[in-house]
Amino acid sequence: MTEYTKPLPLITDLSRVFYDGCKERKLLYQQCRECGEVIFFPKKICSNCMSRDLEWKQSQGRGKIHSFTVTYSYAPPEFAKDTPYALSIIAMDEGFYIMSNIVDCDFDKLVCDLPVEVVFQPVTPDITLPKFRPRPPAR
Amino acid sequence: MNRFRGKTAIVGIGEVPTGHFPERSFVDAAITVCEAAIKDSGVPKHAVDTIIPIGVVSNPLDNANVVCSWLVEELGLGKTAKSNFQVMSGGSSSANALKTASSLVLAGLSQAVLVVHCDRLGTGIDFNAAVTAFARASVSQEYEVPYGWGQLGLAGLLQQRYMYETGTTERQIASVVESLRKWAALNPNAMMRKLRTADEILDSPVISSPVRKRTMNVLADGAAAFIVTSAEWAKDLTDQPAYVLGVGSRCTNFTSTQQPKNYHAAWGPAADEAYTMAGIQPKDVKVAEIYDAFPTFILITMELLKLCELGEAGRLVENGHTSPGGRLPVSTNGAMMAQGHTGAGGGVAILVEAARQVMGKAGERQVPNADIVVETASGGVGMDFHVGVLGREA
Numbered sequence: 001m002t003e004y005t006k007p008l009p010l011i012t013d014l015s016r017v018f019y020d021g022c023k024e025r026k027l028l029y030q031q032c033r034e035c036g037e038v039i040f041f042p043k044k045i046c047s048n049c050m051s052r053d054l055e056w057k058q059s060q061g062r063g064k065i066h067s068f069t070v071t072y073s074y075a076p077p078e079f080a081k082d083t084p085y086a087l088s089i090i091a092m093d094e095g096f097y098i099m100s101n102i103v104d105c106d107f108d109k110l111v112c113d114l115p116v117e118v119v120f121q122p123v124t125p126d127i128t129l130p131k132f133r134p135r136p137p138a139r
Numbered sequence: 140m141n142r143f144r145g146k147t148a149i150v151g152i153g154e155v156p157t158g159h160f161p162e163r164s165f166v167d168a169a170i171t172v173c174e175a176a177i178k179d180s181g182v183p184k185h186a187v188d189t190i191i192p193i194g195v196v197s198n199p200l201d202n203a204n205v206v207c208s209w210l211v212e213e214l215g216l217g218k219t220a221k222s223n224f225q226v227m228s229g230g231s232s233s234a235n236a237l238k239t240a241s242s243l244v245l246a247g248l249s250q251a252v253l254v255v256h257c258d259r260l261g262t263g264i265d266f267n268a269a270v271t272a273f274a275r276a277s278v279s280q281e282y283e284v285p286y287g288w289g290q291l292g293l294a295g296l297l298q299q300r301y302m303y304e305t306g307t308t309e310r311q312i313a314s315v316v317e318s319l320r321k322w323a324a325l326n327p328n329a330m331m332r333k334l335r336t337a338d339e340i341l342d343s344p345v346i347s348s349p350v351r352k353r354t355m356n357v358l359a360d361g362a363a364a365f366i367v368t369s370a371e372w373a374k375d376l377t378d379q380p381a382y383v384l385g386v387g388s389r390c391t392n393f394t395s396t397q398q399p400k401n402y403h404a405a406w407g408p409a410a411d412e413a414y415t416m417a418g419i420q421p422k423d424v425k426v427a428e429i430y431d432a433f434p435t436f437i438l439i440t441m442e443l444l445k446l447c448e449l450g451e452a453g454r455l456v457e458n459g460h461t462s463p464g465g466r467l468p469v470s471t472n473g474a475m476m477a478q479g480h481t482g483a484g485g486g487v488a489i490l491v492e493a494a495r496q497v498m499g500k501a502g503e504r505q506v507p508n509a510d511i512v513v514e515t516a517s518g519g520v521g522m523d524f525h526v527g528v529l530g531r532e533a
Contacts, residue, residue, distance in 0.1 A: 008285065066400065069347045069349075070295075072344070074289070077267055085287055087292045097396050112299060123285075
């Protein structure tokens with residue numbers, strides 16, 4: 001693996017659970033056991049009822065592009081070599097939103113609400129990132 | 140009657156040109172706008188007892204120093220000032236400073252509050268450092284940093300979804316810039332004063348789709364200040380104060396991933412609150428000084444302010460109604476797209492322009508009968524939404 005030079009996520013006791021899940025090709029989110037609120041980004045306290053009784057759940061990994069942008073220039077310096085790349089906010093079927101890149105696709109065919117699915121990209125021995133690609137047959 | 144409505148006023152404003160001024164020092168620009176605001180207000184210097192410097196983004200040392208009463212010493216306010224403290228919420232600092240200043244005056248804790256913004260994002264910071272700083276703040280370190288988010292990416296995400304939901308065309312977005320350039324051409328303090336047609340704007344390359352080079356803002360040096368006093372005193376100080384008639388706000392999120400997907404449900408109440416407090420209807424608004432950062436947010440805000448129907452803002456702009464001479468003048472200083480992006484100062488410049496229009500001091504770009512002016516601000520990635528109503532009668 002060539003050296004990975006882009007920013008890596010901050011690992012905390014909470015985000016470690018999420019990235020350990022990614023290493024096992026599982027996209028994890030949380031749900032409140034008390035009020036049922038779907039929670040992502042992961043938290044210690046329910047954003048609805050302030051309960052600390054939150055459980056981790058595995059997402060089916062499917063969603064739709066809420067929005068996207070293909071960056072051609074003026075990218076943050078660490079990403080300058082990678083242009084063009086597609087940055088996206090994805091609306092997951094379970095009801096949470098996640099930011100990622102759309103990969104394995106023709107950028108000209110991207111459109112809001114396009115169905116996508118997660119693919120896991122190991123970038124270092126410790127970190128695997130969830131990325132998304134158009135779901136067949138849209139591919 | 141609401142106990143906030145019409146009880147305070149902006150009585151003095153100061154501003155220096157926005158642009159790239161490597162020879163203009165931070166403190167020189169800062170004291171120049173304070174001096175101008177104090178002299179414009181007619182408030183005796185010794186009555187300026189509270190100084191609120193807005194956060195400085197380009198230089199942490201300048202920021203530390205304004206927090207530590209640098210401007211109190213420079214302006215010679217040390218014998219009479221009671222408090223110097225910072226208000227900082229990025230682009231919405233203007234609104235939060237106005238709320239804070241008005242509350243202090245209303246509570247009798249302050250006679251006159253000086254709010255001042257100064258920053259040097261054009262020449263006081265290396266360009267790449269500025270891009271990096273803006274690409275790191277307001278981003279989740281755990282779940283967003285790996286993907287190449289930046290302020291232009293944010294603009295792209297916002298514009299893409301807005302066009303998809305409303306059917307607004309790219310040409311209509313470009314028309315916003317055309318309109319802002321027309322206003323900037325009449326504003327000696329603006330940076331981008333050259334007229335550009337929508338077609339010329341669409342001719343520029345795509346940077347982060349669908350945002351093009353000429354639908355990006357440009358980082359700049361700038362400074363502006365304003366003075367808030369009681370409405371009672373304002374009447375004696377100046378012929379035409381800008382009375383604070385209504386404020387409303389909502390603070391919703393930190394990251395762009397978690398930004399409300401339905402702006403109208405999340406931020407609409409801010410406009411409703413401000414209008415209700417002011418006792419006005421959207422149709423009473425003569426000028427809308429809208430905070431932009433990017434052109435799409437002007438269109439979204441026109442709809443949030445109920446100045447038009449959902450999805451209609453682009454057509455209104457394309458037909459010239461928001462330009463000089465139009466029936467709904469929008470962002471008459473050129474906003475950040477044409478006056479220049481000065482960090483937290485974009486909002487301050489918008490608020491100062493709103494006061495300027497109400498006070499009848501807008502020169503060539505003065506809108507006739509600007510008796511009710513609405514102004515907006517938003518910070519972070521669009522983390523909040525603030526609406527203020529200024530008017531000629533308390």
